[in-house]
Amino acid sequence: MLWPVLFTLQAVCTSVVHAMQHYPAAWGHYDVCKSQIYTEEGLAWDYMACQPEATDMTKYLRVALDPPNITCGDPPETYCALENPYMCNNECDAATEELAHPPELMFDFEGRNPTTFWQSTSWKKYPKPLQVNITLSWNKTIELTDDIVLTFESGRPEQMVLEKSLDYGRTWTPYQFYATDCLDAFTMEPKTVNDLTQRTLLDIICTEDYSRGYVWKNDKTVRFEIKDRFALFAGPRLHNMASLYGQLDTTKNLRDFFTITDLRIRLLKPATGATMVDENNLSRYFYAISDIKVQGRCKCNLHANSCVFDKGKLGCECEHNTTGPDCSRCKRHYHGRAWSVGSYLPIPKGTANICKYGSIFKIGSNPRFLKKMKEKTIICPQTRVCDNAMLRCQNGGTCHHHQRCHCSPGFTGILCERARCQGPGQCDDQLSGRASLHHHPIGCHSPCILPLSALVAPTQSCVT
Template identity: 25%
Template sequence: MLIQRRIMKFFLLVSIANSEFENRTRLKVKENRMKKYIPTTTFDSTDSCSDGLNAKYCTPPFEDITRVLKKKFEASQTCGIDQSERYCKRENEKWSCKFCDSSQTAQMLPTRHLNDHEKTTDEETCWYSGSVIEPGQQTQIRSESDLEKASTRNITLKIDFSHPYEISFITMKFCGPVPAAMVIYKSTGNNDEWQPYQYYADNCLETFGIEPNEEITRLNQEKALCSERYSKNKEGTRVSFNTVNNRGDSSVSPVVQNWMTAQAIKIELLKPSIWPVDNNGLKTPSSTLVASYQYAISDIRVSGHCQCNGHADSCEIIDGQPKCICKHGTVGATCNMCHSFYQDRPWQRGTKANPNECRVCNCNLHTNKCKFNDSLFKMSGNQSGGMCQKCRHNTSGASCQVCKPGYTPDPNKSVDSPKYCKSCDCHRVGSKSKNCNKSNGA
């Protein structure tokens, strides 16, 4: 009797173990099928783009873009690029003149000095443009007022990030007086179309026809302003442009997000400032005036973050090219499209108020292909527009939720089972057609 009981208990335990094993295997199979049908660009509770259940607006961290990308500015003119050239600056209230020459390492003043991020002013490295007075006019310069009247070459500095960034700050440290006139432009694409971002002048109205320091309201959130703050003050050397100042929050307003977004920056230097000299009766020599009438900058920093439309919290540099690591079912360089299986509603950029994540199509695990269908979306009251494509396992319908003609739902299977639709198996004799009653299979 005891042996019989032990044998029964053994078989009972084996049967429980088997059923648990079957359950686990079934779950594993379902999990693997989910992976096959639902791409992994979905919510991940470990990032800031989700709270584990719902999508959240997210954005990559702010960074010093030129440092991260290791990109250099391109200058339209650099001191000593073609031949040895003289340049002069005021140091300790005296003129100091040296030679720049791009063929001599010790005399180079290249654009890489704009982003070499020296820590102290003792080791300050500068880019010099070289004199901006046309060579034919240089001999006519006798005094500071001749410099004011001379026709000069405009100098441009350009940098292309090869990806849109939301720019928050641009700072420039000059190795001398801030120019009397300059403009920062931005471009949002590769088409060399430049939009003014900020004007600087010692007289905004006279130079650009713009009132200085205009107030920003909701009506002119994307208007470039003109500042006299730096150019008027001949002693200052640092210019700081806060792109968002009083314009609002890019995580809330698409207008501000547009305003902040730039793929390339161009700085147009239109008129140098004359070095402030002591009124000690000593006349500055003409050659020194000519050689000092140029631009010199030691540092340009552009701060911002990768533009990922509120759908990524990191941006990786792959082969020198920034790339958003897209979440919320989005894909594309700036997470600007919905993934091919996240087509249940149209793509929208994410904001703090609404993360606007792309929604996965519900195809009951019978396909991994779907398309957005506008009529379906409208019919559902703008809730669901995903139309499943190429439904397998003998299913059909917008969500692969019905059985094809000739098949009927198996009441013992769930709608996402590959065996949900079973053949009607109607006998040829006595059947009107090979189709059967969809609900009971008769």
């Protein structure tokens, strides 16, 4: 009876290995946030870095067009084929479902016949530029994991710019320029992604690969090559993802390069074919997009392995005592160590950098701050002082038995901070004026202001 089970397990393992080889982006343990392990003290949780699986992000976006009346069909219009000006049997009518071409058709299920697509008005006002901005917004920070692919039904644009935003559309930076002639259109030397190196990966280039020549019938796609950039670190087949994850972990600008909140497609000049613009038949020139692919994952700062779409909004299901849409802060009462992004290192499980129970308060310059702290119950860090990276002994203090700071003369408190005294009977008022707390730190002979770390309720078990 065991043989069928063994064969099933073998098949499952083989499938997993096969998937890992063909989908290296899923490599690692980052889809798991914790596991149980046995320690000398018994069963405990072992926390690790984690991130959501990559998915089709077009399911969660909002699209906006500028100008808003650029979509064809109001009033109805007849179009001619680019390659044959006498074939004018394509009609666009917004009032008729079968003849309408609204923006949402850029993201519907591909495979329908005939193909569905969004379409702009024709170039009626030539030579005034026919320009369209298509903005894709997620209201959430996401990380790109695969190429951005646009499929055009009208011929690929002769000039186009792909832009990104990291602040929800307030500011924009270019991702890549596209043109039949980069020097003429953008005063940039033409390059391809193959010209990039590890050092120049973040360079913004102009490419002619997707615009030059009258070849739109053979290839309708325009790409922003994410995987080719990954391959500069992970190898041609992305077999060395450890190297890529290591670079993303240690190079902030690199991680930010693949991070967005919004994308903007700026269509600057439509396809005109092999000849000059035919001013007597401007219905040949327009934009039409049948599909946009954006593959990525929610950015959760390596503190969540799932992301949910609820009430029209994406949000990380945060682990590690973190919270927020991107898991970018510690939960209430979990400030025993400062929040930090998770780490891919060490490979393969990374470092969770969990938020710990407790509070760390920074000393304020406002006199009201210290008064509030006197009235506020301070939660002690639930870790041994000397083992907490945020609370290690300072100013020459020594750590006794891995749990208690022994301060040098003239220093006091959890952090071994200098006692705020200028001399006998004189107290330093740098913290918050001369509010008397009726404590006598080392070296003081009168009521004097203590470092905030010394203001711990005597009934609590903090080391002072």
